[in-house]
Amino acid sequence: MCGIAGIIYRDGAEHAIGDEMTRMLQSMKHRGPDSTGYALYGAPGNGALVMRYKLADANTPRDFDFEDRLRRHRFEVESRLAALGARIHEVDEETPYAFRVVFDYDGDLKLLADFVEDIPEAEVLSLGHSLEIVKDLGDAESVHEVYGLAKFKGTHGIGHVRMATESEVDIAGAHPYWAYPYSDVAVVHNGQLTNYFMWRRRLERAGRRFMSECDSEVIAVYLAEEMSKGATFEEAMRGSLDELDGVFTYIAVTKDELGVAKDELAAKPLVLYESDALVALASEEIAIRQIVDHEIDTYDPYEREVLVWQR
């Protein structure tokens, strides 16, 4: 079933979106109790890059060598970043297996991501100047607590609660998906794609990598591919209506924009609230009401609609 949510402030100022997104997602826990994910946009810190990566899954078997391996792999990530000429400013250990690194780097992002992911079990969850993807097993409140999202301030963000239907319950299968190797683009999706394998093979031949068996990952990678060919964010989203088959409502974000697209049957729900201050959207109005405490006017977009807002 899955639940998706998004919020974007029009004033471009920083708000407590870590808290707000948590309240929205927690209210939709009944739509997906397996895992919870966030793609949040903080303030771009004078050109530095933020990378979130993981070195194991939350439910990977903890064998004899586990901790030692994590230590070695973590050291390997940092030394490979340094080898590419990146200057690391800070490294946060969010959980024993998930890390956040801030560094200066002006080279090729694909090269950097590939070099990091060459390390066994390493996966780059997000890479960008302001994008940070946090995802883990459990409901929104537990992920919020473990990753300390209460202190996260930002301009916009999206989130996802997952009820796994097509692939494993693990972090790799959790949303949002980063549009590898495109900086600052992420996607959350509610639905199923029926031409997933066709697109996956096509995109793999074009040099894109897939880290999960989850059909939703293809949307993020598809958007990245189209944008790298010169399409704008909105054009790429419009193109997806014809190119992707199945049922979907997905929310995609870039560092300045938040967009939503619905399939031609309008099979999956979305409720939209627009005010002068912000735009909030979610699978259910109950989620929007967690951040707006008065009666509001909301509506459901129709089939084949693509809507994009700027921060």
Add this chain to the structure above:
Amino acid sequence: MAAVGERQISYDARGLAEPLAEAPRSAVVEDGVATFDARDLTTRTINLELRRLLYEEGVDEVVVQNPQGRHSLGVGILRRCKITFEGSLGYFACGLIDGPEIHVKGRVGWSACENMMSGVVVVDGNGGSLTGAALRGGDLVVTGRVGARTGIDQKGGTILVCGSVGSMTGFMMQRGRLIVCGDAGPGLGDSMYDGTIYVAGTVKSLGIDCVPGEWTDADTELIERKFRIYGLGSPPEFQKFVCGKVLYNYDSLEPAERKLVI
């Protein structure tokens, strides 16, 4: 705008939301009208309080304040009464009802008034998809616009939408009337068996076996009566759509069956 973060949903050891609940008995009855605030109540306790007032206390009119878009409110009410929700409702609002007169001062989510048997529901705001799914009787009036598949499997009654409707409206409709004052999305009346759809605006495309129908005096009378009852002013000009019945194959036999008969 203030944040509403203080209220938390409580879960039991199995991760289920509030498994056992009792009616909060928080309603105030004044001149035969019971009023209670749903802000700090849960879905289950709101419905318990509603049923307690209507069935135990015998109150005929209830006002529910601050429903805050919660799901499954006002379902399964099987007696004549008057209920006012002062705010928006979520999914499955007022489903399986028989008799009440309900006023929603806000919007409704997906599947509002599903399988309603009789009564009246008036929604001031917009509706989600599947509004009036499998409606059996009564009137459902939505002042705003509604999502996709409105009146899917409708088996009776009247759905009146003042705004536009999405795709596949009246899908597999079997009986009843669906009146749309705005525009209709693609696939209008797809695979309908019977019933009538009226559209005042443009129709993006007709579904399979949905054809324009012939206007009669009975249609004019119906539209004018419904507009008069709900105070919607003078009705615009409508187009009428009915089932073309080319998919009717009830009497024809399957090839295998034909051999047996011969």
